[in-house]
Amino acid sequence: MNNENFYEKAVRDIYEAIAREKTVKTLTARHKESIEGRTSTHEIDIFWEFADEDITYKTVIQARETTTLAALFAMVRIIRDIPGQTVGVIITQPVYQKDVKDMAASAGIILYELIPPVTQDVVEQVVDNVRINVDKDWVKAEKQRVGLGDEPVQVTNQPKYAFLYDEQGRLLDSVQGIFDSYGKQRELALVGRKQSIVHTFGAPVFLQTNHELVPFVKLTSIDFDLELVNANELPGEEMVEYILDKVFRFFGG
Template sequence: MKKTAWRDYETFTQRVFQAILTHEGVTNVDVRHDVELVGKTATHQIDVYWEFEQAGVLYRTVVSCKDWAARVKQGEIFTLKAVLDDLPGQPRGIVVSRAGFQEGAQTYARAHGIGLYELRVPDKGYVRNLGLDFEAVKAVLHEHEVLLDMPWMRSEAARLGLHAFRFTSEQSDKIVFTSENGTQVITGKLIMDQLFPFNGEDIGRRHRRRHTFNEPVFMDTGESMLPRAKVLAVEIDLEWVVYARTFVDYTLNEFVAFVLKNVVDGRLHRLDAEGRPLPPETGPVIVLPRS
């Protein structure tokens, strides 16, 4: 593929992923080019961004495009990882390169679950078989616990003339924690995001982590007699799991204009001159459920 202006390469990448996701039957797909996303500390320019919803879960992906003659270095993957950590909702990260990636970039990307793709014309040395592998990952919440300041709770109950109190808290990700004057301090969802940022190495591993408050924090109990409770910490037991995998396998032919290669696993996807996936000649679509 001849070298194009960076914007042409980005818009072509946008068309490629839009076409692939549509071809794979993913619905409610929103693929955009050159967008700004507001993070926790800064606003980030994103080359290509897509999101779609399945079974009530919103999946987000940030794509960085490198239309360079040289292979992408590790530092570029560091930069993308920092952007992903700053964005809410734990989006997945992908880097698309015309010239490939240095070994250090590949090693770091694998360790942090960042996808690497080469998008260019097929070389003679390419294997004439291709596929694209999608994995759906979700967080499974095994247990959550809100740790209360019991001396404060007993004192407050005595002040209100209560001999006993009982309430059931919401699931941790739905709780809003407030200050003494009722101002929102943080949400349970943000705490979960901070305690369990998505990392490729964490898939299949279960962790129990605690967030401790360093200032007086309260939560709504939903009980009129004791309307709020003072919270010391939140403990969450969570596991990232792969629950579905889709793999499409094709055989190449002379009409292949571009190849999208997954650098991590070596799989290829064949595209026509417009960036659309070519119809399969061999190989069915297989969806493998994963626990």
């Protein structure tokens, strides 16, 4: 993945996230189109016009691998040629030149600085909606045996850090280990697709509790949602949120 493709992809992710943005009302969103200004036509990566209550804002978003003074001058010409409250956004690699940063700030140009990933694909697993299912009949019988009646038996509030044991109290695995075993089995082609997993046990398995009289409870299954995500994927919603915050700050909102 080269830098140019990385920044162009960031712009595309922003454009797709704009369609899902609910905090403001999008009036116009265009990607890779020509926009008519007062005096000329401009080729723009994204033109986004949105309303926040009674105020309308316009943003011009461009991808630039390197941001120079010349690139800023070009952006200034565009945003000054488009009527209304218009601000420019440049998606670029980190900018270290003070004169470039100072000019961008004074001209109403937001520098969204991103560092390209070193490798193209770094896959991570995201686990959600975890439900640990206990053997209710076993738990009821165990509580009756120790004289607890209906007193609840509390298990850990952080199930992924809990350990699993066999009938002899020997450590078998952790709940996180169960998650990891499924993550390793998933193909890269499934990246971005959420999978609902029901993990059952072939032999009796127990989870440690915080109760002195019932130190373990028997489990029947562990349910969870598993999604493989590319760690190098840019979160479009977060980028849009950042841009909105900067726009409102610039105009004193």
